Amino acid sequence: MLKAKFACKRASALLSSPISSSETVRVFVGEECREFVLSKKALSSTSEYFADRLDASSVNFVQRNAQLNTLWLEELCPEMFELFAYWLDERGGFQGFIDEAEANDCCEDLQWDLITLHLFAARIGLDALQDAAMDGIQDIYLRLDWDITPKFVSQIYAECDPVDSYRLRKWIVAMAAWSLGGCVEKIGTADKMGALFQACPEFWHDYVAHLSKSSKSKIKLAFKNPQLRLPSNNLRNDERQFGFRQCSFHTHRSSVGQGRCPHAFSLSPSYPYPPVQRPESPLTEEDSDLELGSITGKALVASPRTAIFDLYLDLD
Structure with missing residues (x-):
């Protein structure tokens, strides 16, 4: 680590x-x-x-x-707790850690520490830290232009609690859709992704559910990069084609809508310029989210194969 x-x-x-x-x-x-x-x-x-x-x-x-x-x-x-201790003292993002990890060629170690931190924050109900860790994971993948690996997917789907990891699952599915271009027919059982879908049926179910929902929009998943976190929640249609809202994978995604991210002044931004502010516009059908409070964690735990993405996954 x-x-x-x-x-x-x-x-x-x-x-x-x-x-x-x-x-x-x-x-x-x-x-x-x-x-x-x-x-x-x-x-x-x-x-x-x-x-x-x-x-x-x-x-x-x-x-x-x-x-x-x-x-x-x-x-x-200890490595995860080191990140927690930094966040507790600074209440900021992890850009400095990413910079140093890149310089020392240990970004993969940092990735797993951030994943562990995200899951720990979810388990103890610390939403702000959960969101900061999620941002850090996205930033590493954008910085190094990584794709998701079978190890990452299988560990999250096979070993992690579905409630604690549902935002990671949401992001993994978006990454898979981007990598595969929203394809279903061309996935073969012999290739790595096809084998992974077979090994993790929940992953396949969530992926198909995501494609079903995305088919109702005009967004081409092959161009919509889940690594790219745009510095606003109120995006133009052309911006929505290529990146995700600032809070797409945050705990407050449903409640914040197209408003300002509650962490805007505490988390490190995705870009060196301030968040873009535009007049509020009505939510379209594909933008709508189910409120997080409308389903209990107990229900998810009782039915781990529940299609989490039918409930939480928006297109942006």
Whole structure:
């Protein structure tokens, strides 16, 4: 994984500004027990996952709302947690990590750390971090012009919870449609993609559902690049032909519509210029999304083969 290649970024895990020791917690992560020193307040406020683990009320009967000074998180990946610690301190994107990974020829390692971070954020209900990690994954693929690999697809579809990974699945299907040009008939069982569809029937089901929905629009999937995250949610028709909305793969995709991304000032932009702002226009039929709140996670877990993309996947 990343190991010492990102030593300059690891300083963020030791806090960017001095805080008294009573307000910090030492977090030991993974089997190697890598140490991170973080703000208790910042950590506990991010998620119940951390608030519950910091709670010392069961061992401290004198001080109310007491918190532990040390946490042991052996089940987590240190490289993933390094990205989390950076985000906790900076609340920004991961462009600096991508730059350094490219310079050190370890972008594949960073990719898997971002995937792990995305899934971890989904599991603990940290939407902003989930979106930041998703942006980072897109940015790596755009920077290096990567295509999805069978290893990536099979790991997400065969090993990951369908609820935690549904935005990754959404993006994978869009990537497959772009690579194959929205084709079904020419896919053979002998080629790699055909074999992958056979090995992951849910992937095939989601792909066909995506093609069915996209057939109602005039968008040519062969030109619509899921790596390309345009700096706005309010796109002209010509822009929609080649890239995806800024929030197409974010947790708030349905609620934000064509408005400004809630992370516009905290996440690193896809481009060095500010988001394009245009007058709001009515949503077309192909732009519409089902509200995220209209289906429960329980329903998805109970039926893992539910066509997630029938519910969530928009064309942009």
